[in-house]
Amino acid sequence: xxxxxxxxxxxxxxxxxxxxxxxxxxxxxxxxxxxxxxxxxxxxxxxxxxxxxxxxxxxxxxxxxxxxxxxxxxxxxxxxxxxxxxxxxxxxxxxxxxxxxxxxxxxxxxxxxxxxxxxxxxxxxxxxxxxxxxxxxxxxxxxxxxxxxxxxxxxxxxxxxxxxxxxxxxxxxxxxxxxxxxxxxxxxxxxxxxxxxxxxxxxxxxxxxxxxxxxxxxxxxxxxxxxxxxxxx
Amino acid sequence: xxxxxxxxxxxxxxxxxxxxxxxxxxxxxxxxxxxxxxxxxxxxxxxxxxxxxxxxxxxxxxxxxxxxxxxxxxxxxxxxxxxxxxxxxxxxxxxxxxxxxxxxxxxxxxxxxxxxxxxxxxxxxxxxxxxxxxxxxxxxxxxxxxxxxxxxxxxxxxxxxxxxxxxxxxxxxxxxxxxxxxxxxxxxxxxxxxxxxxxxxxxxxxxxxxxxxxxxxxxxxxxxxxxxxxxxx
DNA sequence: GTCAAATTAGACAGTATTGTCTAAACCGTC
DNA sequence: GACGGTTTAGACAATACTGTCTAATTTGAC
Numbered sequence: 001x002x003x004x005x006x007x008x009x010x011x012x013x014x015x016x017x018x019x020x021x022x023x024x025x026x027x028x029x030x031x032x033x034x035x036x037x038x039x040x041x042x043x044x045x046x047x048x049x050x051x052x053x054x055x056x057x058x059x060x061x062x063x064x065x066x067x068x069x070x071x072x073x074x075x076x077x078x079x080x081x082x083x084x085x086x087x088x089x090x091x092x093x094x095x096x097x098x099x100x101x102x103x104x105x106x107x108x109x110x111x112x113x114x115x116x117x118x119x120x121x122x123x124x125x126x127x128x129x130x131x132x133x134x135x136x137x138x139x140x141x142x143x144x145x146x147x148x149x150x151x152x153x154x155x156x157x158x159x160x161x162x163x164x165x166x167x168x169x170x171x172x173x174x175x176x177x178x179x180x181x182x183x184x185x186x187x188x189x190x191x192x193x194x195x196x197x198x199x200x201x202x203x204x205x206x207x208x209x210x211x212x213x214x215x216x217x218x219x220x221x222x223x224x225x226x227x228x229x230x231x232x233x
Numbered sequence: 234x235x236x237x238x239x240x241x242x243x244x245x246x247x248x249x250x251x252x253x254x255x256x257x258x259x260x261x262x263x264x265x266x267x268x269x270x271x272x273x274x275x276x277x278x279x280x281x282x283x284x285x286x287x288x289x290x291x292x293x294x295x296x297x298x299x300x301x302x303x304x305x306x307x308x309x310x311x312x313x314x315x316x317x318x319x320x321x322x323x324x325x326x327x328x329x330x331x332x333x334x335x336x337x338x339x340x341x342x343x344x345x346x347x348x349x350x351x352x353x354x355x356x357x358x359x360x361x362x363x364x365x366x367x368x369x370x371x372x373x374x375x376x377x378x379x380x381x382x383x384x385x386x387x388x389x390x391x392x393x394x395x396x397x398x399x400x401x402x403x404x405x406x407x408x409x410x411x412x413x414x415x416x417x418x419x420x421x422x423x424x425x426x427x428x429x430x431x432x433x434x435x436x437x438x439x440x441x442x443x444x445x446x447x448x449x450x451x452x453x454x455x456x457x458x459x460x461x462x463x464x465x466x
Numbered sequence: 467g468t469c470a471a472a473t474t475a476g477a478c479a480g481t482a483t484t485g486t487c488t489a490a491a492c493c494g495t496c
Numbered sequence: 497g498a499c500g501g502t503t504t505a506g507a508c509a510a511t512a513c514t515g516t517c518t519a520a521t522t523t524g525a526c
Contacts (some may be wrong), residue, residue: 021390024350039472045428053381055288055291056377057287057288057290057291058288058289058290058291059513060512060513060514061513061514062512062513062514070473070474071474071475071476072474072514072515073473073474073475073476073515073517074472074473074474076514076515076516077472077473080515081514081515082513082514082515117498128483141375141377141378143372143440144374144377144378145374145377145378146289147442148286148442149441154442155442158440158441158442162440162441175280179320189434189456192433192434193430193433193456193457195433196429196430196432196436197426197429197430199429200425200426200428200429201422201425201478203429204425207376207395208391208393208395209380209381209384209387209388209391214469221427223422224426227426227464227465228464230371230462230463230464231460231461231463231464232463233282259507272502272503293482293483293484294483294484294485295482295483295484303502303503303504304504304505304506305484305485305486305504305505306486306487306503306504306505307502307503307504309484309485310503313485314484314485315483315484315485398495
């Protein structure tokens with residue numbers, strides 16, 4: 001199979017891999033309800049750590065199996081080959097990230113009592129549950145490292161991940177502008193700048209090679225929102 | 234040799250690798266002045282592309298040799314082993330990036346006639362010659378992918394790279410604030426937010442998987458500076 | 467307890483990679 | 497043209513990894 005084709009297959013399966021295979025895939029899966037579903041999670045977890053640490057090429061199936069306390073063959077039973085395993089890991093993390101994003105997006109202040117405080121809380125939620133947690137780090141690292149090699153794998157996610165955040169927040173900012181709470185010309189630009197400001201200190205930490213603490217996330221959010229409101233308040 | 238030790242050795246050599254080895258290293262180097270210095274550059278260039286594309290583990294010496302139109306043995310003659318080659322590549326790119334940064338930093342507006350325009354031009358220079366060029370992409374990708382594996386390799390650079398930018402621009406912002414051209418409480422924070430705003434649209438492009446065009450870099454700078462001045466002008 | 471499915475350890479072939487070594491070819495200088 | 501250093505192609509051993517296969521064992525459901 002040509003590489004591009006394979007990438008597309010992985011991508012198309014990435015989001016479906018949490019349901020259970022049948023004769024169609026030729027793979028044998030644990031039945032739902034079975035307690036051995038845990039094995040799948042253990043494998044995915046160990047694989048995520050390995051891929052994040054060593055990249056796709058650097059991660060070895062043997063090591064993943066050892067880290068998951070599982071035999072190598074079990075991995076091949078569940079996930080045909082390394083690329084399928086990679087696709088499953090990425091797909092699972094994207095799903096989890098999207099679920100988290102959905103939850104957070106609904107908490108964007110609509111009719112704010114105290115706009116600064118509510119925007120800050122929103123930014124803190126975003127930082128703690130998306131930008132700075134393990135899944136966020138994984139996606140950032142893997143998209144940067146393997147994004148060009150598996151374009152279809154990440155293209156789908158962009159639509160329902162970042163793009164959705166931007167358009168949703170853009171709408172809400174536009175509404176706040178209409179209500180007079182903010183002074184915004186271009187809501188799409190304002191979203192990008194809001195997120196950039198809120199992440200400014202977090203990227204600072206990232207460049208310095210350390211993951212920010214909870215306190216640092218909170219301060220980053222406060223700082224970002226304050227400046228955002230100085231510009232658009 | 235233990236891994237940590239080796240990493241330190243690579244780091245300590247990374248910035249010195251552009252001068253010419255002697256009996257001390259046991260490696261045979263081309264004499265300065267010799268036209269065959271070109272080989273070294275060709276190798277470094279091909280290696281940079283390969284490491285950036287495939288990561289440290291994924292890049293193969295054979296492929297690098299082929300891409301550089303050089304025999305594998307020549308690479309081993311110049312750079313003992315893969316890790317040394319990696320260190321040399323990273324070191325060269327850091328040096329080049331630092332040189333570019335130094336030049337750009339001196340162009341930060343001191344006594345601006347038109348602050349917005351001059352800040353925008355500064356931001357454009359930064360985008361075109363650092364953030365968005367090949368070296369910038371390389372460093373971003375490699376620091377994220379291999380930063381944890383070779384901490385010493387990047388630690389030195391942080392001091393004379395990003396940290397220097399932050400402190401220099403911070404000083405200059407503080408001076409502009411003192412002169413009344415800006416209204417800034419915390420210049421260190423203002424630097425981070427300035428850079429975040431100016432890079433907001435560029436990261437947007439990056440997340441969408443495409444490198445920004447010149448026009449996009451210019452727009453990003455304009456947008457970022459305008460908002461920065463709305464907040465601090 | 468029985469049975470089917472899942473898991474395991476290990477052998478195994480095939481392939482890729484790193485790093486060394488050698489002998490021949492090459493190149494610039496004198 | 498002779499010479500020293502450089503480059504080259506290729507053979508080579510050592511190692512690592514992927515993916516398959518098998519036979520034995522364990523596990524969960526009934």
